[in-house]
Amino acid sequence: MPHATFSTPLGTCAIAWNDTGLTRFLLPDPERPASGNTEAEPPHWVGDIVDRVKRHLIGEAQDFADVRYDFSRVPEFVRAVLKAALEVKPGHTASYGDLAAAIGLPPAASRAVGNALGDNPWPLLIPCHRIVAATGKMTGFSGPGGVATKVRLLALEGAQLLAE
Structure with missing residues (x-):
């Protein structure tokens, strides 16, 4: 490839x-x-x-929703979650529950949504870093650097972050 x-x-x-x-x-x-x-x-x-x-990555926020992705390489559920994540634009965040609702599932599906985002083969482009806990807390990020990278990407995009 x-x-x-x-x-x-x-x-x-x-x-x-x-x-x-x-x-x-x-x-x-x-x-x-x-x-x-x-x-x-x-x-x-x-x-x-x-x-x-x-x-x-120098702070000129881009929206990658128009990119051609080969979605045939991911299972149907993961595909649905990733396509819903594409709707979360730079500078904004959504919760795992919000994504579950966007694909017609109850809030209890939040953990499954998080697992699907962990399988995202296009981090940054499909913005799994914009998905946070319902409380606004920064949780799990499977990319290099973990949550610190997630926070850095959100800050670059101008997202409002909650302080502990």
Whole structure:
């Protein structure tokens, strides 16, 4: 599967694609080799996404809802949760219960929603970092850096965060 790595102000990201759409996106990780480990030259449409990610990570909030994702690679429930998460725009947050309601499920499905977000193959692009506990507390984030990365991304987007 073609993929490329690229440098951002927060570190090296990686992106993978096929003819259908994006198959994977990886947030900066201190364990990932530095830029230059690109295995394929991204097509123009992927290059545009890379440019938007770079802008997003310097504080120019981008909405990635228009990106072509290869949703065939994720189970139907995860797909529904991820598509609902795309509706949460930069600078805003929603609760796990809000996402459950958006896909027609009761608040008790919040844990299942959280598990589905943990399987998000496109963190940042599909904004699982914008989903918080009903109390506004920052909980679980499976990306590199955990909750600290979640808070950093939300702050970059100008989201209002609750102090403890």
